[in-house]
Amino acid sequence: MRNKKTIGEALVFLAVSFYVWVGIPFFLFVTIMSFRMANDVYYRAVRDRDLLYANLSLAALVIPLTWCILSYINKRQRLAKILSVIKSDESYDPAPDNEIREMHSSAYFGIDPKRGTMLYIRLFNKKEIDIFGFNVSNWRQCELTGTNKLRLYLNSTEVPFIDIQNNNAWLLYEKLCVMRNQHYHYPYHFPGYVEDSTKHLSKKMGFKMLPC
Numbered sequence: 090m091r092n093k094k095t096i097g098e099a100l101v102f103l104a105v106s107f108y109v110w111v112g113i114p115f116f117l118f119v120t121i122m123s124f125r126m127a128n129d130v131y132y133r134a135v136r137d138r139d140l141l142y143a144n145l146s147l148a149a150l151v152i153p154l155t156w157c158i159l160s161y162i163n164k165r166q167r168l169a170k171i172l173s174v175i176k177s178d179e180s181y182d183p184a185p186d187n188e189i190r191e192m193h194s195s196a197y198f199g200i201d202p203k204r205g206t207m208l209y210i211r212l213f214n215k216k217e218i219d220i221f222g223f224n225v226s227n228w229r230q231c232e233l234t235g236t237n238k239l240r241l242y243l244n245s246t247e248v249p250f251i252d253i254q255n256n257n258a259w260l261l262y263e264k265l266c267v268m269r270n271q272h273y274h275y276p277y278h279f280p281g282y283v284e285d286s287t288k289h290l291s292k293k294m295g296f297k298m299l300p301c
Contacts, residue, residue, distance in 0.1 A: 222283025
């Protein structure tokens, strides 16, 4: 399941990257040139054709961009709803600089150095989601690739590791290394609390947890 989703995400990323770097400049150029030609007396004989090209190119710009903006807002709202249920003064309440999100906002990772807890969320689609809660003892190790990719190795055969990319990943990596050597007192089992909370959330929000 996760491998298929990862391949799908990679294909979507390539398609979006191609559209951003090639599609947007191309359609913008066609739109501007077609409107200019439609209003030029020398091209009046083909004015209807130029207006058609201009409108089609404009639609190719506006529709995908609108979809991306609405999708981004929707993901932010879903993440906010999940976090509002899990965050609490007792177990997990990180400062804003201890939370990171991927650029397209489908993944979240936060750490609470004061309470010794961590939370990872990834939205695969509207119906499938990963949510993991951690304390300092239920993960194996972490590593940093470059300055922006954080990988956390888990005690799970289904999900041996999780990744998240963000420009501040290096900062959370350094804090995780410090947290690993601290001694925390947990009023209750935070991973179990996250699991129970997400079961209630899944019924309310209509998603299913991927097996882990």
